[in-house]
Amino acid sequence: xxxxxxxxxxxxxxxxxxxxxxxxxxxxxxxxxxxxxxxxxxxxxxxxxxxxxxxxxxxxxxxxxxxxxxxxxxxxxxxxxxxxxxxxxxxxxxxxxxxxxxxxxxxxxxxxxxxxxxxxxxxxxxxxxxxxxxxxxxxxxxxxxxxxxxxxxxxxxxxxxxxxxxxxxxxxxxxxxxxxxxxxxxxxxxxxxxxxxxxxxxxxxxxxxxxxxxxxxxxxxxxxxxxxxxxxxxxxxxxxxxxxxxxxxxxxxxxxxxxxxxxxxxxxxxxxxxxxxxxxxxxxxxxxxxxxxxxxxxxxxxxxxxxxxxxxxxxxxxxxxxxxxxxx
Numbered sequence: 001x002x003x004x005x006x007x008x009x010x011x012x013x014x015x016x017x018x019x020x021x022x023x024x025x026x027x028x029x030x031x032x033x034x035x036x037x038x039x040x041x042x043x044x045x046x047x048x049x050x051x052x053x054x055x056x057x058x059x060x061x062x063x064x065x066x067x068x069x070x071x072x073x074x075x076x077x078x079x080x081x082x083x084x085x086x087x088x089x090x091x092x093x094x095x096x097x098x099x100x101x102x103x104x105x106x107x108x109x110x111x112x113x114x115x116x117x118x119x120x121x122x123x124x125x126x127x128x129x130x131x132x133x134x135x136x137x138x139x140x141x142x143x144x145x146x147x148x149x150x151x152x153x154x155x156x157x158x159x160x161x162x163x164x165x166x167x168x169x170x171x172x173x174x175x176x177x178x179x180x181x182x183x184x185x186x187x188x189x190x191x192x193x194x195x196x197x198x199x200x201x202x203x204x205x206x207x208x209x210x211x212x213x214x215x216x217x218x219x220x221x222x223x224x225x226x227x228x229x230x231x232x233x234x235x236x237x238x239x240x241x242x243x244x245x246x247x248x249x250x251x252x253x254x255x256x257x258x259x260x261x262x263x264x265x266x267x268x269x270x271x272x273x274x275x276x277x278x279x280x281x282x283x284x285x286x287x288x289x290x291x292x293x294x295x296x297x298x299x300x301x302x303x304x305x306x307x308x309x310x311x312x313x314x315x316x317x318x319x320x321x322x323x324x325x326x327x328x
Contacts, residue, residue, distance in 0.1 A: 026132030045069030
């Protein structure tokens with residue numbers, strides 16, 4: 001493993017250089033504000049007709065239409081949704097200077113060839129391992145969120161140096177920047193989301209809720225057990241791995257963990273995970289997702305609505321309304 005820290009970074013390479021951030025969602029806002037606070041020259045590229053334009057202006061940032069924003073930029077950062085990046089790149093590429101660096105926070109568009117950059121451009125990746133809100137909060141507290149760095153195309157010979165300087169600008173070098181590839185970052189990120197962090201966890205929560213309710217237990221009690229208390233366990237895992245979790249849960253809970261966990265995540269579950277990973281690696285997932293997006297996302301919208309209509313959401317909303325501190 002190659003990990004870079006602040007001692008390995010020379011931010012002078014970005015002195016007097018314009019950094020253009022395209023997009024102002026969770027990551028876009030965090031990156032732009034952190035970079036400004038680090039002393040860099042930042043321009044945010046947004047459509048003036050979009051809601052984010054006023055938000056970025058209110059944050060005191062220099063905001064321009066995308067084509068104007070990329071002109072003269074040493075780094076152009078694509079922080080829009082994956083499915084938007086192909087069209088966005090095509091619309092601004094002619095205005096990007098020769099030898100500039102295209103930077104991504106996720107490798108999907110490059111790895112699956114949705115964006116095929118000009119040969120004279122650097123193409124690099126700085127992927128924070130956390131959502132934008134956390135990237136901003138950690139930076140403001142003098143800390144940082146760990147990042148991954150990769151170089152897909154090194155047209156100028158200093159793509160890695162530039163990417164690491166950018167990582168320092170958003171606070172990532174404070175926590176460490178691990179070298180990877182676009183393929184590894186993309187495939188592991190998608191797998192984590194689908195098999196564990198989002199798909200796996202949410203399906204397990206809903207299944208647990210349904211099991212308890214079908215057995216006659218109160219929905220509110222079921223919600224607390226399988227949804228609300230999950231944060232307590234995740235925090236322990238995040239702070240100290242399995243060791244800390246086992247230290248701070250009861251022996252009864254630990255015994256249940258070790259004896260019942262393998263019954264839930266068994267050979268069938270592991271085989272499904274391998275199938276998920278295979279579909280990511282061979283491009284099946286990407287092709288299906290791109291086709292779904294191109295069709296207007298009918299299945300996506302239907303599935304999302306089904307999630308929102310599930311009883312666990314009604315019960316959860318009612319219970320959370322009694323805990324106003326959650327809004328903090």
